[in-house]
Amino acid sequence: ITGNVRLEFTLPNTFYASNGKAGNTTVRFATAPATGINLGANNPSDYCPGTPDVIVTCFVNGNPLGGGTAGTGDALVKFPYGIANASSTMPTHLANANEVGPVWGAAYQRETEKVFTAAFLKRHVGLLSAGLGGIFTTQLGTTPTTALLVDLETFSGAPHNIDLGQSVIGTRSTLPASSTGSSEDPTAFGAVGKVGLGGMTISDDGRTLYVINLYQKKLISINIGVPAKTTITSADINTYTIPDPGCTNGTSRPFAVRYYQGKVYVGTICSAENSGGTQSNLHAYVYTFDPVATTFNNTAVANFSLNYPKGKIHTLETPAKWLPWSDNFADMYFGTASSPPFPRTMRPQPILSDIDFVENGDMVLGF
Numbered sequence: 001i002t003g004n005v006r007l008e009f010t011l012p013n014t015f016y017a018s019n020g021k022a023g024n025t026t027v028r029f030a031t032a033p034a035t036g037i038n039l040g041a042n043n044p045s046d047y048c049p050g051t052p053d054v055i056v057t058c059f060v061n062g063n064p065l066g067g068g069t070a071g072t073g074d075a076l077v078k079f080p081y082g083i084a085n086a087s088s089t090m091p092t093h094l095a096n097a098n099e100v101g102p103v104w105g106a107a108y109q110r111e112t113e114k115v116f117t118a119a120f121l122k123r124h125v126g127l128l129s130a131g132l133g134g135i136f137t138t139q140l141g142t143t144p145t146t147a148l149l150v151d152l153e154t155f156s157g158a159p160h161n162i163d164l165g166q167s168v169i170g171t172r173s174t175l176p177a178s179s180t181g182s183s184e185d186p187t188a189f190g191a192v193g194k195v196g197l198g199g200m201t202i203s204d205d206g207r208t209l210y211v212i213n214l215y216q217k218k219l220i221s222i223n224i225g226v227p228a229k230t231t232i233t234s235a236d237i238n239t240y241t242i243p244d245p246g247c248t249n250g251t252s253r254p255f256a257v258r259y260y261q262g263k264v265y266v267g268t269i270c271s272a273e274n275s276g277g278t279q280s281n282l283h284a285y286v287y288t289f290d291p292v293a294t295t296f297n298n299t300a301v302a303n304f305s306l307n308y309p310k311g312k313i314h315t316l317e318t319p320a321k322w323l324p325w326s327d328n329f330a331d332m333y334f335g336t337a338s339s340p341p342f343p344r345t346m347r348p349q350p351i352l353s354d355i356d357f358v359e360n361g362d363m364v365l366g367f
Contacts, residue, residue, distance in 0.1 A: 001032045014204065014261045015041045043261065045204040053078040055094070055115055057103045063126035064097040066177025070126070071098030073179055076117065076138060076146075099146040100136045101128040105200030105211055105257075112227045113140040116149065118197040118211050123188040126175045132164040132196035135211070137228060150232040152197070152213075152220065160237050165195030165215035190327030193351050198255040201264070203291070210264050212257050217242050219257065219266060219289060219296075242266055243298045245285045249277035250324065252285075256366070258355035264289040266296075267352035267365065269306065272324035282306035282322050284352050284365070302363065306350055310367075313346050322350045 009026040011017065017026045018040035030037055055078045062070025077091035094115070104120035119127060119134040128134055133153035138146045155162045169187045176183055198212035209222040216239075223236040242254045247270035256267030265286055272281035286302040289295070312320045317335050326332075326347060335343035354366030 003032060005030055005032050007037060009039045009041075011041055012261065014043050014045070016044065018042050043204075051080050051082045054081050055106060055108070056091070057106060057117060059102055059122050059125050060097040061124050061176075061179050062181055062183070063175040063177055064101050065126065065128065066175070068177030069179040070175075070177055070181075071096060073097050075100050075103065076115070078140075094140070094144045095136075095138050095146040098128075100138070101126065101130075101134065103136065105197055107200050107202035107209060109202060109206045109224070109226065109228055111206045114138065114228055115140065116200065116202070116209060116224075116228075118200045120198075121169065121188060121192055121196040123185050123192055124175065124183055126172060132166050132169075133162070135197075135200075135209070135222070147230075149224075149228070149230075150222070152211075152237075155234060155237055160234065160239055162213065162220070162237075162239065163216055164197065164213060165191065168195050168215075189329070193253060193255065193325075199257040199267075199354065201257045201259045203259050204262075208291070210257050210259060212242075212254050212266070213239070214253070214255065217244070217252060217254055217268075219264065221291070238294070240289065240294065240296065242268065243285075243287050243296050243300075245270060245283070245300065245303070247271065247281070247283070249274045249281045253325070253351065256286075256352045256355045258357070260355075260357050262291070264291060265301070265355050265363075267355050269350050269352050271349075273326065277324040279321060279323060280305070280307050282324065282350060284350070284367075286352075286355065286363070286365070302365075310348070313348055314344060317344060317346065319348065322348050325349045 007028040024039050058074050060073035064071040075097040076095035079091045083089040100117055102120050102122045102125040103117035105118035107116045115138040117136050130151040133151045135149045137149045138144055152162050168191050174183050195215045198214045200211040202209055206226045209224050211220050213220055219240045221238045244252050250270045250272040252268045253271045254268035258265045267286050270283040283305055285300040287300050288297045306322045309320050332345050332347045350367050356364045
């Protein structure tokens with residue numbers, strides 16, 4: 001081709017041209033043949049100024065509403081990404097256990113500097129009055145403040161029919177008020193990872209939260225708006241059934257979720273928890289959800305066996321592989337140590353708990 005040409009660049013819907021001396025624009029004019037016709041583009045969600053803070057959820061033993069030390073421990077803290085260790089920079093307190101209870105799923109609305117956290121069932125750690133359905137907001141600032149945004153269990157009726165499995169665990173009334181007290185908490189033992197809420201993520205525009213309903217195996221979307229609403233209504237809620245990979249000798253156990261470049265990625269595993277289940281039945285899958293079409297792609301974008309030597313839980317102990325899920329305490333591995341540290345009780349049962357992406361688009365999965 002020779003002569004004058006008009007050149008137009010078409011970018012993915014999450015990228016924008018970086019206008020300026022070096023960035024240029026998506027419509028260019030040139031005389032062919034020509035070289036160096038470049039375009040700078042960026043995804044605003046990738047931008048992070050300076051050294052960001054890492055926000056971490058913490059678990060405090062006991063009943064946070066019992067009036068004792070179980071309620072006053074740190075449940076949410078932050079620290080600068082670049083610190084060497086806690087001795088150089090202590091974590092900054094954000095919320096107590098009696099303000100959020102046990103939480104795992106977390107998301108950050110950068111437009112308002114607000115952190116969202118979702119209730120999570122953990123053995124020996126008591127929930128707040130919102131139970132399994134609590135989603136909380138923590139407003140960052142000089143004096144952080146925390147409030148309950150919504151209890152998803154209040155939408156148990158039509159049209160959403162949300163059930164998080166509260167009936168499975170009951171009241172758990174034996175949890176101590178002291179953070180150093182002991183408890184058996186038997187109903188929670190076999191319910192962790194099966195009831196309540198799992199991972200949580202937020203859309204690039206900050207307007208929509210996505211959280212996993214572990215019990216019904218559904219993706220829940222919540223229209224929170226910018227700035228975030230203080231009251232969530234039925235009209236703000238939608239639920240979508242996560243694809244079932246068809247597990248052998250087990251069931252699908254979803255948990256991880258991540259919003260990335262216009263799609264929602266959901267991770268699940270096959271648990272091999274049924275009678276006859278073996279390590280060869282353990283498998284991981286990642287599915288994509290289109291928030292515009294509001295549909296899942298039933299073909300996984302990633303799937304692979306968990307039948308590999310992952311390494312030991314501790315250097316002194318075995319096994320060095322994933323094992324099928326089990327609710328039988330007798331199936332736990334009790335270790336071999338006869339003196340301090342005393343025998344460890346363990347069983348490496350996989351949860352695909354996190355999905356993230358690095359600079360070149362590679363997917364990183366956390367188990």
